[in-house]
Amino acid sequence: MVCAGVRILWLLLLAASPAQVNASGRLIIRFISYRNDDGEGSNGQCCDGRSIFCESQGGCDHYFIVSADSHFGNKSACSYGSVQTGVTRDRKYITFGDNIGGTSNPMVLEFNKWTGGVKIHIDVYDDDSNNDDHVDSISTIYRGPPGQFENLLTAEARTSLSLGVQVICDLNYYGDDCTHYCQGDYSEAEGRYTCED
Ligand SMILES: [Ca+2]
Numbered sequence: 705m706v707c708a709g710v711r712i713l714w715l716l717l718l719a720a721s722p723a724q725v726n727a728s729g730r731l732i733i734r735f736i737s738y739r740n741d742d743g744e745g746s747n748g749q750c751c752d753g754r755s756i757f758c759e760s761q762g763g764c765d766h767y768f769i770v771s772a773d774s775h776f777g778n779k780s781a782c783s784y785g786s787v788q789t790g791v792t793r794d795r796k797y798i799t800f801g802d803n804i805g806g807t808s809n810p811m812v813l814e815f816n817k818w819t820g821g822v823k824i825h826i827d828v829y830d831d832d833s834n835n836d837d838h839v840d841s842i843s844t845i846y847r848g849p850p851g852q853f854e855n856l857l858t859a860e861a862r863t864s865l866s867l868g869v870q871v872i873c874d875l876n877y878y879g880d881d882c883t884h885y886c887q888g889d890y891s892e893a894e895g896r897y898t899c900e901d
Pocket residue numbers: 750751752753830831832836837
């Protein structure tokens with residue numbers, strides 16, 4: 705997988721220069737709710753069961769593979785990383801709490817430079833004992849600078865996911881791309897922290 709390759713590259717970079725490479729910010733993705741009205745997979749069949757009547761809730765055991773990409777045209781680049789959630793069993797409709805089948809919600813992806821936007825791509829599957837069924841592939845784009853507030857978005861195709869996105873720079877990192885490092889001294893005269901540059 706390309707995503708795995710990116711991660712391995714980063715590990716090599718980190719190993720090569722341990723004092724130089726730090727995360728400068730975080731992309732925070734919070735799942736709010738998800739709806740799969742038909743309780744079906746992308747093949748048009750009930751998530752579980754093959755009769756004309758779906759099981760209650762379709763038998764859908766949803767889990768989500770989230771990839772966050774700074775390059776909107778190439779979803780496989782996966783620049784900000786990816787997360788696979790745990791499973792929520794037997795639900796067509798999910799209201800997410802702070803835990804998605806063992807995965808912390810919100811999910812936090814660290815980055816070294818914010819590029820001004822992100823394409824968030826989500827592959828949805830129904831967990832089975834073998835050959836999980838594909839349910840949907842949905843994505844949304846967020847553009848904006850780092851800030852204090854969560855932005856609400858909807859990723860929608862046949863099914864729909866509501867999510868919140870926030871971008872924050874780490875402590876002492878500033879600027880629209882979170883790469884300006886400043887650990888300045890507090891200036892009594894100016895009433896604020898100052899930096900050399
Ligand atoms: Ca299934």
